[in-house]
Amino acid sequence: MRVEEFGLGHTFHISGIVMDSFYSGFAGYVDLEVMQEDLNYSEHNINLLLLKIRPGEYNNVIDDIELIISGNLGDNFTYINLNQTFDDNPQLLLKQLVLVLLYLSCFYLFSRI
Incomplete structure (x- = not known):
């Protein structure tokens, strides 16, 4: 996936995602193509936003998150709780x-x- 962003005029190639699920400094690499195949997405259908929600607050804010997503992005976008x-x-x-x-x-x- 290629992205031209940040007003720099440079084209960036995104080939994967690095995740540190334990917040310990030891990260794992997930190839973008593998992730797209596993989630059954086409080439340009992945948009990721990672939100860190305070423990115990998830149930209080999930309705607001759903409203923001549907109101600003449309019905083609959703969230996945990981x-x-x-x-x-x-x-x-x-x-x-x-x-x-x-x-x-x-x-x-x-x-x-």
Whole structure:
């Protein structure tokens, strides 16, 4: 995806998104084409805006967010709540870490024989 923005006259190529779902400084890269395929979007149909909402305030502001989106952008735009995805990431990584440790333990054990 190419974007000409910022009044600089430069064309920028966006090839992916970097996300730090744990806010820890360790980020993961998601290729834009892969994300578009997984979400079943065509080439120019992704517009992302990430909002950080205070804990416990989501239910109070979601109606306002829906009104702002539909009033300013139209019915073709919507929102996706990614909180569950971010909450599931530690569990997924923990399972993968256990498998890696198991593999390393087996490798170490059999290399000593």
